[in-house]
Amino acid sequence: MSNIYKAFEKKKAFITYIAVGDxxxxxSEQIIRAIAEAGADLIELGIPFSDPTAEGPVxxxxxxxxxxxxxxxxxxxxxxxxxxxxxxxxxxxxTYANVVFSYGSERFISMCQKVGIDGLILPDIPYEEKAEFxxxxxxxxxxxxxxxxxxxxxxxxxxxxxxxxFIYIVSSLGVTGTRSEINTDIDSIVSVIRENTDVPCAVGFxxxxxxxxxxxxxxxxxxxxxSAIVKIIAKEKExxxxxxxxxxxxxxxxxxxx
Amino acid sequence: MSKGRFGVHGGQxxxxxxxxxxxxxxxxxxxxxxxxxxxxxxxxxxxEYAGRPSRLYYAKKMSEDLGGAKIYLKREDLNHxxxxxxxxxxxxxxxxxxxxxxxxxxxxxxxxHGVATATAxxxxxxxxVVFMGEEDTRRQALxxxxxxxxxxxxxxxxxxxATLKDAVSEAMREWTSRIEDTHYCLGSVMGPHPFPTIVRxxxxxxSKEIKEQILEKEGRLPDAVIACVGGGSNAIGxxxxxxxxxxxxxxxxxxxxxxxxxFETAATLNTGRLGIFHGMKSYLCQDEYGQIAPxxxxxxxxDYPGIGPEHAHLYDIGRAEYVAITDEQAxxxxxxxxxxxxxxxxxxxxxxxAYAMELAPTMNKDQIIVINVSGRGDKDxxxxxxxxxxDIYE
Numbered sequence: 232m233s234n235i236y237k238a239f240e241k242k243k244a245f246i247t248y249i250a251v252g253d254x255x256x257x258x259s260e261q262i263i264r265a266i267a268e269a270g271a272d273l274i275e276l277g278i279p280f281s282d283p284t285a286e287g288p289v290x291x292x293x294x295x296x297x298x299x300x301x302x303x304x305x306x307x308x309x310x311x312x313x314x315x316x317x318x319x320x321x322x323x324x325x326t327y328a329n330v331v332f333s334y335g336s337e338r339f340i341s342m343c344q345k346v347g348i349d350g351l352i353l354p355d356i357p358y359e360e361k362a363e364f365x366x367x368x369x370x371x372x373x374x375x376x377x378x379x380x381x382x383x384x385x386x387x388x389x390x391x392x393x394x395x396x397f398i399y400i401v402s403s404l405g406v407t408g409t410r411s412e413i414n415t416d417i418d419s420i421v422s423v424i425r426e427n428t429d430v431p432c433a434v435g436f437x438x439x440x441x442x443x444x445x446x447x448x449x450x451x452x453x454x455x456x457x458s459a460i461v462k463i464i465a466k467e468k469e470x471x472x473x474x475x476x477x478x479x480x481x482x483x484x485x486x487x488x489x
Numbered sequence: 490m491s492k493g494r495f496g497v498h499g500g501q502x503x504x505x506x507x508x509x510x511x512x513x514x515x516x517x518x519x520x521x522x523x524x525x526x527x528x529x530x531x532x533x534x535x536x537e538y539a540g541r542p543s544r545l546y547y548a549k550k551m552s553e554d555l556g557g558a559k560i561y562l563k564r565e566d567l568n569h570x571x572x573x574x575x576x577x578x579x580x581x582x583x584x585x586x587x588x589x590x591x592x593x594x595x596x597x598x599x600x601x602h603g604v605a606t607a608t609a610x611x612x613x614x615x616x617x618v619v620f621m622g623e624e625d626t627r628r629q630a631l632x633x634x635x636x637x638x639x640x641x642x643x644x645x646x647x648x649x650x651a652t653l654k655d656a657v658s659e660a661m662r663e664w665t666s667r668i669e670d671t672h673y674c675l676g677s678v679m680g681p682h683p684f685p686t687i688v689r690x691x692x693x694x695x696s697k698e699i700k701e702q703i704l705e706k707e708g709r710l711p712d713a714v715i716a717c718v719g720g721g722s723n724a725i726g727x728x729x730x731x732x733x734x735x736x737x738x739x740x741x742x743x744x745x746x747x748x749x750x751x752f753e754t755a756a757t758l759n760t761g762r763l764g765i766f767h768g769m770k771s772y773l774c775q776d777e778y779g780q781i782a783p784x785x786x787x788x789x790x791x792d793y794p795g796i797g798p799e800h801a802h803l804y805d806i807g808r809a810e811y812v813a814i815t816d817e818q819a820x821x822x823x824x825x826x827x828x829x830x831x832x833x834x835x836x837x838x839x840x841x842x843a844y845a846m847e848l849a850p851t852m853n854k855d856q857i858i859v860i861n862v863s864g865r866g867d868k869d870x871x872x873x874x875x876x877x878x879x880d881i882y883e
Contacts, residue, residue, distance in 0.1 A: 282767075285665070329766055331779075333764055357503060380506035382507075386505075401506060404668065405666030406662045
């Protein structure tokens with residue numbers, strides 16, 4: 232078992248995403264420290280992929296900047312190793328199947344355990360394809376996170392039954408990005424999940440303000456924010472550390488107030 | 490192992506959001522592929538609308554000039570819209586219509602698949618949006634105009650290298666945001682299952698016809714079938730009914746661009762390694778960390794960093810061979826076929842012709858080569874003229 236459960240232990244979880252290496256690795260390191268300090272319960276670290284088909288323009292551009300800045304899988308592992316000396320917040324990688332496969336799936340997943348990564352989110356690995364990664368995830372105590380979408384309908388129970396760590400509920404159709412409204416019936420998805428597993432679930436895609444975060448965390452066990460943070464980094468670049476800290480603090484406090 | 494495997498290749502590496510859509514597509518396809526009414530309607534479209542069967546033409550002058558094997562040209566360039574792409578599109582559009590979809594989306598490289606999709610959408614009264622790399626909208630401006638003329642919207646894709654792979658990514662993104670009324674009319678034998686199988690089945694009409702036509706003309710099977718390969722739809726179509734005939738050599742011609750020892754290449758099997766991308770496991774042009782390589786070819790239709798999973802499998806088991814043809818060889822072949830036979834081939838198809846020009850002289854006069862001329866070259870004339878240093882206005 233990984234440490235992901237700790238993020239959901241006492242209260243609703245506030246979960247953040249950033250693409251590692253945007254605008255550069257040193258700034259990323261400071262941003263991640265700021266996010267942990269500001270009260271995030273779980274940190275998703277994106278390893279940039281050249282062609283991220285599940286991402287909207289904000290995260291797509293962020294991962295492109297990270298790649299242009301020379302970010303590689305090995306450099307991300309090195310950074311996590313360094314951060315783990317003093318950060319206890321559970322951390323998971325979010326990347327695409329080819330980044331893991333190309334590194335050698337077993338080699339990649341064993342490295343995750345070695346540097347202190349708790350889980351792996353691969354948006355292009357659905358239930359049907361998870362076996363080839365999950366065998367190593369089990370071996371090295373890294374949770375392969377399952378995603379559930381608004382279109383999952385009859386698949387929710389099947390996915391929930393085998394879920395590990397936490398379940399990532401995709402709030403809306405389409406790619407990542409901020410949205411003014413979320414129309415999916417999260418409540419009914421969550422109730423099917425609860426019938427089938429004790430693994431916690433959190434909602435992501437489209438959340439940017441405290442009101443949305445509270446609403447989604449109330450309906451589930453947590454709220455995930457990516458694009459809204461990445462937008463601050465895109466705008467402030469090397470000066471993003473303080474504004475990201477302030478934003479995460481406000482959002483985390485809102486979610487923890489439930 | 491999941492569905493839709495060709496050896497280790499294939500599968501369904503897509504976001505959960507799309508899973509029910511591909512499952513629904515697979516179920517619909519399994520139902521309609523054996524439905525006599527569907528097959529009758531599709532055959533009528535093939536014959537009456539697209540102009541099938543396409544001719545198998547004996548290229549006498551070319552055969553004599555090269556001084557070796559007899560060369561036959563499978564004239565997919567004579568199909569309506571000028572390429573093999575229409576075979577797959579008519580099949581998928583008809584299937585989408587039966588599934589109750591009212592909107593088609595598609596990616597396109599050279600523009601041939603986009604034009605074919607726009608054509609089928611016009612014919613069947615469906616809405617159509619085509620994603621095309623911005624770089625390709627410049628290389629293939631005429632096809633952009635045609636798609637608009639046919640009533641489609643063309644979305645230039647600016648991300649990444651602004652070519653075919655980025656158009657595929659953007660079409661996949663669009664599909665995840667609108668599934669209910671929309672069918673993604675994928676243009677090649679790639680992507681997640683069931684696309685590689687569906688597209689192959691609709692393109693297999695090419696080899697079915699070649700087999701009948703060559704048996705009628707020569708009373709025997711060919712010694713080699715040659716086709717160009719990007720994603721690989723015309724090639725799998727030309728190969729499929731010969732896979733069981735072990736004496737028929739199957740040869741795919743990849744785009745080497747400026748050469749397979751340079752970074753400016755799109756020759757996947759000659760330079761790539763196994764990976765996962767665009768919904769499938771297959772060979773990919775990628776760097777040591779699995780980042781997809783920015784591929785290059787003079788041909789917008791072959792300018793893709795992956796290859797269909799069934800080709801990857803035919804390569805693994807040694808049933809098909811895959812050679813790399815440079816821009817220069819392809820342009821020479823483009824000019825050669827125009828001069829020798831009065832047929833201007835697509836620059837994609839010219840890659841297959843280039844290899845036949847090497848192979849034919851090494852064979853005997855009683856041997857037979859069939860080249861799949863997958864498309865016509867009108868769309869390429871301006872670009873080839875520029876390649877030769879001549880600036881013409883389209």
